Amino acid sequence: MILNPEGERSxxxxxLNGRVALVTGASGGIGRATARALAAAGAQVVIADVEVAAGEETALALRDEGATAQFIACDVSDPEEVRALLEQTVATLGHLDVLVNNAGIAGSAKRLHELEVDDWDRVLAVNLRGLFLCAKYALPHLMNRRGVMVNIASTYGLIGAPQAPAYCASKGGVVNLTRQLAVDYGPSGVRVNAVCPGYVDTDMGGQRSRMVPPQAAAALERREGNAARQPLGRQAHVDEVARVVAFLASESSSFMTGSIVTVDGGCTSTFNYNQ
Known part of the structure; x- marks a missing residue:
């Protein structure tokens, strides 16, 4: 069951009253839903993304709902932009309690020998290097506040998947970097967990929007068909993922760190035919 906004707020x-949360890749999809869930729980939210218009619209929508929210443009693969993002966040809101590393791209759907080196590098730069950079510059602030980091990985970081070598490698790196950060920073009071979504009802990176309509319809049909073979038989709504992130960001999960939490309708528990 998907909670309505009132149910989500209750x-x-x-x-998260008094907490400051930074969500990367938050102009749409899971990131936008996560920013909204954190705001609904009382957090002041900073939305970071390369998509300026959509990011500003997201921040405005949250403010219209009564939240404290602002947008800061940032390419998470650029160390200077990430450094500036963290500096501006803390200068404006005073501290940082929650970092959600959500920014990610899917890359080209090809087998590895067909993949261009630049495609591989770009996926790893955003999905894994970007997490490293955000964590690097956020961790001193999180240690000051005994804060929380939640990394958005993927079921593709737990299993092999067709024609996704760079994405699988990057998300596998996110999964194990999450465990490693939990080991190093638990003694400093920082909890680090990851969420692995499965099929989610969102067009990641606007891939289908760049296809001609028949191709986009076929891609969506394939995705929905794969999701239908899961135990729960459907794709997730973005809010269903966001609520798990909000739980991990809160004191309700106070004894969880290094946890890799699947939100996947059971897809990693069964054999998904006809990938």
Missing amino acids: LMLGQ
Whole structure:
């Protein structure tokens, strides 16, 4: 069951009051839903993304709902932009309590020998290097506040998947970097967990929007068909992922660190035919 906005607010109401949360890749999809869930729980939210118009619209929508929210443009693969992002966040809001590393791209759907080196490098730069950079510059602030990091990985970081070598490699790196950060920073009071979504009802990176309509329809049909073979038989709504992120960001998960949490309708628990 998908909670309505009132149900979502009552579920987490006040749990993040006084906290400052930074969500990367938050102009749409899971990131936007996560920013909204954190705001609904009382957090002041910073939205970071390369998509300026959509990011500003997301921040405005949250402010219209009564939240404290702002947008900061940032390419997470650029160390200077990430450094500036963290500096501006703390200078404006005073501190940082929650970092959600959500920014990610899918890359080209090809087998490895067909993949261009630049395609591989770009996926790893955003999905893994970007997480490293955001964590690097956020961790001193998180240690000051005994804060929380939530990394958005993927079921593709747990299994092999067809024609996704760079994406699988990058998300596998996110999964194990999450565990490693939990080991190093637990003694400093920082909890680090990851969420692995499966099929989610969102067009990641606007891939289908760049296809001609028949191709986009076929791609969506394939995705929905794969999701239908899962135990729960459907794709997730972005809010269903966002609520898990908000839980991990809150004190309700106070004894969880190094956890890799699947939100996948059971897809990694069964054999998904006809990938």
